[in-house]
Amino acid sequence: DTAVSQTPKYLVTQMGNDKSIKCEQNLGHDTMYWYKQDSKKFLKIMFSYNNKELIINETVPNRFSPKSPDKAHLNLHINSLELGDSAVYFCASSPSGTSERDTQYFGPGTRLTVL
Amino acid sequence: AQSVTQPDIHITVSEGASLELRCNYSYGATPYLFWYVQSPGQGLQLLLKYFSGDTLVQGIKGFEAEFKRSQSSFNLRKPSVHWSDAAEYFCAGPSSGNTPLVFGKGTRLSVIA
Numbered sequence: 001d002t003a004v005s006q007t008p009k010y011l012v013t014q015m016g017n018d019k020s021i022k023c024e025q026n027l028g029h030d031t032m033y034w035y036k037q038d039s040k041k042f043l044k045i046m047f048s049y050n051n052k053e054l055i056i057n058e059t060v061p062n063r064f065s066p067k068s069p070d071k072a073h074l075n076l077h078i079n080s081l082e083l084g085d086s087a088v089y090f091c092a093s094s095p096s097g098t099s100e101r102d103t104q105y106f107g108p109g110t111r112l113t114v115l
Numbered sequence: 116a117q118s119v120t121q122p123d124i125h126i127t128v129s130e131g132a133s134l135e136l137r138c139n140y141s142y143g144a145t146p147y148l149f150w151y152v153q154s155p156g157q158g159l160q161l162l163l164k165y166f167s168g169d170t171l172v173q174g175i176k177g178f179e180a181e182f183k184r185s186q187s188s189f190n191l192r193k194p195s196v197h198w199s200d201a202a203e204y205f206c207a208g209p210s211s212g213n214t215p216l217v218f219g220k221g222t223r224l225s226v227i228a
Contacts, residue, residue: 004158041153041203043218056214090158094215101147101166104216106158 003027004107006091012113013081020077021110023091031055032074033092033104034066043090049074078112086114119148119189119208121219128196129227136191136222138180138206146208148189149216150180153203162204165189176200201226 004025013019025032033056034046048056049068063079078085088109094102120139128134140146147166151159163174170182180191189206203221210217 041221041223043159043205043221045214045216048214058214092159102215103149103161103164104159106151106160108158109156 004091004093004105006107006110008110009108010111012115014115015081015083017081018079019081020075021089022075023107024073025093027093027105029093029095030071031094034074034076035090035092037088037090081114083114086112118217119206119219121206121222123222125223127225127227130198131195134193134196136204138189138219139187140189140208141187142209148182149207150191151205151207153205159205196226198226200224
């Protein structure tokens with residue numbers, strides 16, 4: 001069984017479009033994250049939710065809006081896509097809060113290409 | 116600022132040779148440190164982690180890492196590399212900000228016959 005799953009795996013779209021990426025974890029974890037990995041493989045956290053509540057919101061354009069309908073799901077909606085949004089987006093989850101001791105479990109990633 | 120640094124962007128080793136990937140940290144207290152591996156087209160998988168106690172940590176896939184306070188390092192090692200080990204390796208540790216974890220920039224490992 002997949003622990004952290006993301007859909008879609010690949011997403012190709014035109015500039016200006018709006019798109020969503022979905023993430024689900026079946027680990028019973030309280031905290032979920034979105035990361036962006038750029039073309040140089042640099043991983044940067046974007047958001048974190050703990051029990052459906054936003055707890056980390058890094059410097060991200062407000063075109064990006066996370067939504068957590070329940071603690072097992074964290075979706076990412078992106079408005080007015082730009083070329084610079086092309087990247088791999090990873091969802092992750094961790095057991096409790098945002099403790100630095102918590103191991104984070106990653107999904108397989110969604111490769112977004114904006115044309 | 117607290118951080119982890121991976122000095123090597125790309126390393127190439129021969130199959131069967133030993134491997135050491137470097138990670139340096141800058142924290143005042145003993146940090147929690149992790150090594151993750153990202154195989155091509157995949158997400159990140161935890162290899163091992165260090166919190167306290169024994170400074171030599173065993174992980175999955177035959178990897179180990181040693182925490183050395185005197186050198187501010189947490190290097191990842193494997194005695195004999197397999198072709199399937201070709202991947203991107205990330206060291207991670209606590210952040211100085213309000214995020215729990217910060218990742219190094221990664222080291223890409225290539226394995227040649």
